[in-house]
Every structure is written in C-alpha cells, then in structure tokens.
Amino acid sequence: MNSPSTAPVQTRRKAQNRRVRRAGNFAQGPLYQRLADLLEKMIQSRSLRAGDRMPSVRQFGAQQRVSVPTALQAYVTLESRGLIEARPKSGFYVRARLADLAPEPARSSLAPRITTLEDPDPMESLLADHANSKLVPFGAALPSASLLPGIKLTRTMAAIGRRLGANSIDYDMAPGSEALRCELARRSLEWGCTLKADDFMVTVGATEAVSLALRSVCKPGDTVVVESPTYFGLANTLRELQLKALPIPVNCADGIDLDMLEKALRKTRIAACVLVPNFHNPIGFAMPDERKRRLIELCARRNISIIEDDTYGDLPHKGARPRCLKALEDSVILCGSFSKKLAPGYRVGYIAAGRWQPRVRALKQTSTLIGALLPTLTIAEFLKNGGYDRYLRSVRQAYRHQVARMKEAVVENFPEGVCLSRPKGGYLLWCELPGRADAVKLFKQAREAGISIAPGPMFSPTGDFRNFIRINCGHPWSKSIENAVGTLGRLVRKL
Ligand SMILES: Cc1ncc(COP(=O)(O)O)c(C=O)c1O
Structure with missing residues (x-):
C-alpha cells in the first residue's frame, strides 16, 4: 500500500x-x-x-x-x-527549419560505363586524419568515442578475460565464436531473416566480408555493379581484386535507379551487384521494400549475385530497423560489421553467404585465416546482456539530432543553392555545393584550416561529384563544430 x-x-x-x-x-x-x-x-x-x-x-x-x-x-x-x-x-x-527547404542533391548525370579503377588520392589521408585530434572530424565516417560504450565494453572484456584466464589470448577459429554467431542468428529476426548460427562466419570488419564475397562469386576481369555514389573503400577492394566497376546512379530518396540498372544488365555481362541499401554511405537513404523486391527480381532473372553491405542497418533515426535484402531472397550474400556502430577498433564483422559459405570459408584461410577471440566474445556478451539494445536506443536519437543540427548549420552558413540529403539513419550527410565549387580544392583548404571533410569524387570510380562533399555528423554538437561549419561556409563562398 x-x-x-x-x-x-x-x-x-x-x-x-x-x-x-x-x-x-x-x-x-x-x-x-x-x-x-x-x-x-x-x-x-x-x-x-x-x-x-x-x-x-x-x-x-x-x-x-x-x-x-x-x-x-x-x-x-x-x-x-x-x-x-x-x-x-x-x-x-x-x-x-531552413534545412527542410534545401533541395536534395542531384543524381549522377554520367551515363553508366564500365571503369577500371585508378589509385586512391585523398582517400588514404582521410582515415589518417581521423587519428589527428587537431582536425574537426567531418571526414571519416566514424562516431565520437564519447557516444560509444567504450568503458562498458572494456569492463566486459576484462570480466571475460578473468573468466578465461590464460586461454583469453587464444585464436577465434573459423567460422568464429559460436557465442557471437548465436547472437547474430537471434538478431537476424529483426532484419526480417531467420538465420542460424551456422549460417554466419565472423570476419575482420565488413571490409573482409565484402572482399570474401567478391572473391567467391567473381573472377579477375569481371564487372561488378556499384551504386553511384558509393562507399570509397569498395573501389579499393575492386581494384585489388582486378574487377571492373559499373556505377549506376542512385536517387537520394530511395536508392539505385532500377530502370537504368535493368538497361545496363541487358547490355552488359555482370558478375555481381554490391549495394548498401540500408542507410547508404554517403547519402543515408533506406531503399523501400518494394524497390528491394524489384532489384532482387532483376538480378534473379540473370542469375547475378547480390552482395548486401548492411553496415549501418541498425541505426534508423526513427521507427523500426529496415529489412535486409537477404530477408527477401535467401541467396543474397549478407555482410555486416560492428565497426561503425559499436567498436571500430575491435574489427568484428560477419558474413552470411548461403550456398557460397564453404567457398567463403576456404578463402578466409588465404586472407586473415583466424580472428581475435576477446573482441568477438566481448561483442557477443554485449549483445546478449541487452547492453547493445540499450545503447542503440540512445545513439539513434543522438544521430538524428546531430544530423538535423548539421543540416540547419550548413544551410545557414553555406551560400544559397546548397542541396542536402535527407538521411533516414546513420550519421552521414551528402551535400551538393552550389555552382562549380571544387570539392577537392575545398578538401585541401579545409584541411589547412583544421577541418577534415570527404570530397565527392572519392565516392565515384569515375571521378563524378566534383562539387559534392560528405559530412560526418557522428559527433555531439559543440562550439568547435559550429565554428568549423562557419569556416567551411566561408571557404565555399570563396570557391
Ligand atoms: C558501407 C560501408 N561498408 C564497409 C565499411 C568498412 O567497414 P569495416 O570497418 O567494418 O571494415 C564502411 C566504412 O566506412 C562503410 O561505410
């Protein structure tokens, strides 16, 4: 009472x-x-x-x-x-709310053409810039450490270390810790899938997962459909595997242009499509389910493998998590990672490759062979004890507000005519600069002014998007961020 x-x-x-x-x-x-x-x-x-x-x-x-x-x-x-x-x-x-009035960025206007991939230019310095705490971090796609549960993970890791004693320094033999694969299987219900622990293999980040998928389904000289714009690390992987890219424009609102894709598939022999359908890097759209279905039909008709990179899928700003392509078609090769949403340095990713799984497993022996036990078990435990879900709830809100705040600040500080994407999840913002502002020049000038940004041409194997930049909004709003947006605005005006 x-x-x-x-x-x-x-x-x-x-x-x-x-x-x-x-x-x-x-x-x-x-x-x-x-x-x-x-x-x-x-x-x-x-x-x-x-x-x-x-x-x-x-x-x-x-x-x-x-x-x-x-x-x-x-x-x-x-x-x-x-x-x-x-x-x-x-x-x-x-x-x-000026940002709501800013138009969406234009699509790529280049007709799809097969391209061999050149050496990276500003790309290498982007990740190095992340380690330079003097630079305002709008460049690399990474959240602030203050938003990640680093201390909790460290405590979890220490407890696991104590429990395992001397064995804690052991290998994590392929296909990777069963504890993590069981947790992934359980979570796959949320992705719209019903995967089993045995369907997964643990990888070194999504980078290894996508690379293994490509090596399984393609051979050197093959052509792979990619989105335009797309995550620049993919171009690096394709180059190293001696694969050619066929970039297909994406709409800012709902993803790859399916009519253009259909035309391209009729004309060109394609080995695979690599897509980031949920909270795309750099745009942030989530492809609606009916478009996902049409994509799957187009590829199924021609027996083309789909490799789905679901790195950001857990980070919707509102509402339910979007379904994976794999939920709609079991043959899709699903790749994912905890790097961008939980623990970048643990380098824990995964792949569910369906019938390609034995091949993927054999290929892993020629890339990283084995994983690290402690980081894998730590993530498994964090998923199991509910820590990950609790953390996701707070961080999704934080990213929504940070992206909204950045959009407003960009519209206030940049010259009229700036166009902004409308991210539905994640923490990246795609921005079309007005006029002929050269994003690579801006990248260099911004760096001299102590600000790291990602210039648009990085996201195109054909050097498109010369007047675009991607802005990382993964850091809580602060005076230094506000000042940096002001500085960028002034630099853009001068350009
Ligand atoms: C779409 C996408 N896939 C993969 C990666 C690389 O992920 P990982 O660090 O897990 O290798 C990134 C990193 O930015 C990304 O944006």
Missing part, C-alpha cells in the same frame, strides 16, 4: 503521464523528454511554426501541470535538438 505521503505524488505523476499519453506520445523516458518529444512533433507538423514564440516556461509548466524546472528542462532539451532558441529578455522561439 502507498504511504499517505507518497500517494498524492504518485497520483499526480500518473495524471501527468496520462496527459502526455493522451496527447499522442507513447514514448518511454523521463517526463521532460516526453514533453520535449511532444513539442518536437508539433514543430514538425508545423502546428508551431518557425519564428513562433513558445509559451513561457511558467505557462508551459502550468498547462502541463508540471514543475517549472521540468518545463525548463523540456525546453533546454528542445534547444539542444536545435528546434527552439532562447532570445535575450524575450523567451523561447521556434527556430527556422
């Missing part, structure tokens, strides 16, 4: 919760956050418009029957999301 002193408090809390729920918000979390979510919805639906004055903190507290500190905390949360701003002696106002 409640004590007389706590009962009214609990009754009041329940009433507050009912009010928040009645207003259409079923989210979990502290009251101030739910109130902030409620107001965010009103701003997004334009019930509260850019420039509108918000009710005073006191008024809002009274309306919602919450204390003034709770109301204030809700406003501060909205402010940190970049949705409202405090004006001195005047109160809080809804911020202009």
Whole structure:
C-alpha cells in the first residue's frame, strides 16, 4: 500500500503521464523528454511554426501541470535538438527549419560505363586524419568515442578475460565464436531473416566480408555493379581484386535507379551487384521494400549475385530497423560489421553467404585465416546482456539530432543553392555545393584550416561529384563544430 505521503505524488505523476499519453506520445523516458518529444512533433507538423514564440516556461509548466524546472528542462532539451532558441529578455522561439527547404542533391548525370579503377588520392589521408585530434572530424565516417560504450565494453572484456584466464589470448577459429554467431542468428529476426548460427562466419570488419564475397562469386576481369555514389573503400577492394566497376546512379530518396540498372544488365555481362541499401554511405537513404523486391527480381532473372553491405542497418533515426535484402531472397550474400556502430577498433564483422559459405570459408584461410577471440566474445556478451539494445536506443536519437543540427548549420552558413540529403539513419550527410565549387580544392583548404571533410569524387570510380562533399555528423554538437561549419561556409563562398 502507498504511504499517505507518497500517494498524492504518485497520483499526480500518473495524471501527468496520462496527459502526455493522451496527447499522442507513447514514448518511454523521463517526463521532460516526453514533453520535449511532444513539442518536437508539433514543430514538425508545423502546428508551431518557425519564428513562433513558445509559451513561457511558467505557462508551459502550468498547462502541463508540471514543475517549472521540468518545463525548463523540456525546453533546454528542445534547444539542444536545435528546434527552439532562447532570445535575450524575450523567451523561447521556434527556430527556422531552413534545412527542410534545401533541395536534395542531384543524381549522377554520367551515363553508366564500365571503369577500371585508378589509385586512391585523398582517400588514404582521410582515415589518417581521423587519428589527428587537431582536425574537426567531418571526414571519416566514424562516431565520437564519447557516444560509444567504450568503458562498458572494456569492463566486459576484462570480466571475460578473468573468466578465461590464460586461454583469453587464444585464436577465434573459423567460422568464429559460436557465442557471437548465436547472437547474430537471434538478431537476424529483426532484419526480417531467420538465420542460424551456422549460417554466419565472423570476419575482420565488413571490409573482409565484402572482399570474401567478391572473391567467391567473381573472377579477375569481371564487372561488378556499384551504386553511384558509393562507399570509397569498395573501389579499393575492386581494384585489388582486378574487377571492373559499373556505377549506376542512385536517387537520394530511395536508392539505385532500377530502370537504368535493368538497361545496363541487358547490355552488359555482370558478375555481381554490391549495394548498401540500408542507410547508404554517403547519402543515408533506406531503399523501400518494394524497390528491394524489384532489384532482387532483376538480378534473379540473370542469375547475378547480390552482395548486401548492411553496415549501418541498425541505426534508423526513427521507427523500426529496415529489412535486409537477404530477408527477401535467401541467396543474397549478407555482410555486416560492428565497426561503425559499436567498436571500430575491435574489427568484428560477419558474413552470411548461403550456398557460397564453404567457398567463403576456404578463402578466409588465404586472407586473415583466424580472428581475435576477446573482441568477438566481448561483442557477443554485449549483445546478449541487452547492453547493445540499450545503447542503440540512445545513439539513434543522438544521430538524428546531430544530423538535423548539421543540416540547419550548413544551410545557414553555406551560400544559397546548397542541396542536402535527407538521411533516414546513420550519421552521414551528402551535400551538393552550389555552382562549380571544387570539392577537392575545398578538401585541401579545409584541411589547412583544421577541418577534415570527404570530397565527392572519392565516392565515384569515375571521378563524378566534383562539387559534392560528405559530412560526418557522428559527433555531439559543440562550439568547435559550429565554428568549423562557419569556416567551411566561408571557404565555399570563396570557391
Ligand atoms: C558501407 C560501408 N561498408 C564497409 C565499411 C568498412 O567497414 P569495416 O570497418 O567494418 O571494415 C564502411 C566504412 O566506412 C562503410 O561505410
């Protein structure tokens, strides 16, 4: 039974919760956050418009029957999301959401043509720049260490180390720790699949997974369809395997142009398609299921292998995780990794290659042979004890707000005409610069000014996207980030 002193408090809390729920918000979390979510919805639906004055903190507290500190905390949360701003002696106002008005970047205008791949240029320095803490990190696609559960993982690893004792330094023999493969199998339900532990092999990141997949289904000289733009590491892999690329333009909203793909498949002999359908790098779209189905049909008709890179699939900004291509067609070779979302340095990835699995396993013996036991077991344990799901819930929100904030800042600071992608997940933003601004020049000048960015031509095997850049939004908003966007804006204007 409640004590007389706590009962009214609990009754009041329940009433507050009912009010928040009645207003259409079923989210979990502290009251101030739910109130902030409620107001965010009103701003997004334009019930509260850019420039509108918000009710005073006191008024809002009274309306919602919450204390003034709770109301204030809700406003501060909205402010940190970049949705409202405090004006001195005047109160809080809804911020202009200029980014919503910026058009989406154009598609590649180049007709698909087979290309052999040149040596990388600024690409090598991009990852090296990541290690340089003096540079503002808009270049490499990596989140801030402050958002990753590094300390928790280290503790988990230490506990596993103690449990295993001397054996903790052992190999992780192929196909990789059963503990991790069981967890992956369990999670595959969320991807729309029903995979078993035996369907997986643990790899050294997604890089090894994609490379093994390509080596299994292609031979040197073959042509592989890639998205345009696409993740630049893929071009490196294709070059080293002596494969040719056929880049097919993608729409910023929903992925690869299927009509163009169909035409290209009619004309050209293709060995495989490598795609990043969920939260694409660099654009951030998620391909809708009906388009995924058509893609699968197109490839099935010609017996073309699909290699799916699902590196960012766990990072939707809102709602459910998108399904994998593999959920719709079992023969798809699924590759994934924990590098971009949990522990970059552990280098733990995986592959589920279906009928190609024995070949993939044989090839692993000629690449990395065996994996590292402790990082693999640590990730398995983190998945098993619920730590990963808890962490994902917070980080998805963080990326949504960081991307939104970056979009606003870019539109405010860059010259008129800048176009921005509308990422549905992950932390990358694709940005078309106005006019003929040369992204490689900008890359060099920005670096001199202490800012790392990824220039557009890196994402095209044919050197397309000369006036595009990709911006990493994986870091919490800060003064230094705000200043860096201002500096970039000034450099773009000069170009
Ligand atoms: C789409 C995509 N695939 C693969 C990788 C490489 O992943 P890993 O570090 O796990 O090898 C990246 C890295 O940026 C990526 O963006």
